[in-house]
Amino acid sequence: MKITGFIFDLDGVIVDTAKYHYLAWRNLANDLGFEFTETQNELFKGVSRKRCLEILLDIGKIDASQAQFDRWMVEKNEDYLKYIEKMNASEILPDVIRVLEFLKERNIPVALGSASKNARPILEKVELLRYFDDIVDGNNVTKAKPDPEVFLIAADKLGVLPENCVVFEDAVAGIQAANAARMISIGIGDKNILNEANYNFKGFTEMNEAFLKTLLK
Ligand code: B16
Ligand code: MG
Numbered sequence: 001m002k003i004t005g006f007i008f009d010l011d012g013v014i015v016d017t018a019k020y021h022y023l024a025w026r027n028l029a030n031d032l033g034f035e036f037t038e039t040q041n042e043l044f045k046g047v048s049r050k051r052c053l054e055i056l057l058d059i060g061k062i063d064a065s066q067a068q069f070d071r072w073m074v075e076k077n078e079d080y081l082k083y084i085e086k087m088n089a090s091e092i093l094p095d096v097i098r099v100l101e102f103l104k105e106r107n108i109p110v111a112l113g114s115a116s117k118n119a120r121p122i123l124e125k126v127e128l129l130r131y132f133d134d135i136v137d138g139n140n141v142t143k144a145k146p147d148p149e150v151f152l153i154a155a156d157k158l159g160v161l162p163e164n165c166v167v168f169e170d171a172v173a174g175i176q177a178a179n180a181a182r183m184i185s186i187g188i189g190d191k192n193i194l195n196e197a198n199y200n201f202k203g204f205t206e207m208n209e210a211f212l213k214t215l216l217k
Contacts, residue, residue, distance in 0.1 A: 004216050005160030006103055007151055007178075010114035010137075011045070012170030013188050015091050015126055017116075018045060020083035025056055028076050034060040046171025048115050048144045049073060077118075084118060087125040095204035100131040102212055109133050111154040113167065115145060134158060145173040148181035155181070166215050172196070184215065 011017045022041040029036035040059060044052045053073055057064055064072070103110050111134040112119055119137035123129045134157040136150050143149045148162075155162045167178035170189045175197045178185035187194030188201055201207050 002164055003109065003160055005109045005111065005155055005158040005165040007111050007113040007154045007158075007165055007167045007183070008132075009046070009167070009169045009171070009174050009188075010112060010116055010119050010122060013093070013168050014096050014112075014128065015087070015093060015122065017084070017087075017122060020080055021052075023083060024076050024080035025052065027079055028072060029056060029060060032060055032062060034062075036060075046115055046145050046169070046173045048138060049077065049117065051144060081118070084122060084125060087122065089127045092126050092128065093203065095207070097128075099204050099207065099212065100128070102209065104131060106216070108216070109158040109160055111136060111158050113150045113154045114138065115141075115150070145171065146176035146180060148177045151178055151181045151183060155183070169197070170194070 008014055011021070018041065021044060022038060025041065025044065026036045036056065036059065043055055050073065053069065053076065100110070110132055112123065112132050114137045116122070117138035120135055123132065123135070134154060136154040136157065140153060141150045151165065151167055152162060155165045162181045162183055165181070165183040166186060167174070167183045168186050168188055169175050169178055170187070172193060175185045175187055175194050179196060185197045186199045186201065187197030188203060191200035194200055
């Protein structure tokens with residue numbers, strides 16, 4: 001039997017940390033004297049912290065020296081971490097644990113593939129660390145999604161061929177990264193936005209056991 005590996009994105013798939021990213025970016029934008037809307041925050045999903053700040057400064061039409069840029073990166077992250085500090089298991093998105101349990105019961109290799117540099121502390125906070133055999137995050141990659149690097153490293157760590165990996169993603173760039181890695185991409189969210197995915201689900205609640213079993217064949 002072939003071995004299938006499962007790779008989960010973090011923000012938007014396991015927990016909704018996008019709302020905390022939004023509050024922290026909005027605080028920074030307000031400090032710099034401009035507004036930052038939730039619609040604009042959509043552009044930040046799955047995107048690295050550095051790239052997010054570049055987009056934010058474009059929105060505010062602000063030029064920054066390297067030193068200022070670096071300071072604002074730190075400031076935003078410190079603010080974000082204050083929200084993360086208060087997280088607990090109640091913030092795990094519906095039916096994530098059911099799917100993780102399904103995989104664990106069958107000893108199926110599972111990795112995290114996230115752009116976040118805070119992935120490990122977040123998994124610790126929501127008490128999910130034990131479900132993951134490997135964690136590949138913003139600290140391990142040089143190229144951001146849609147580059148497939150994060151998922152290819154995850155497959156390698158799991159010892160599973162990329163074409164035998166399944167990726168759960170909520171961001172367009174993440175689906176593109178999974179497709180570029182020749183993995184099975186599953187969009188979690190709006191199927192009109194994630195229309196490049198091989199399969200689409202609004203959330204894990206819509207994903208039944210029969211479907212999960214077909215992925216193992
Ligand atoms: P950090 P994911 C991504 O997480 C977020 O979607 C994105 O909005 C954020 O900028 C990025 O992580 C970096 O996060 O500032 O914590 O390093 O969706 O790839 O799990
Ligand atoms: Mg995401």
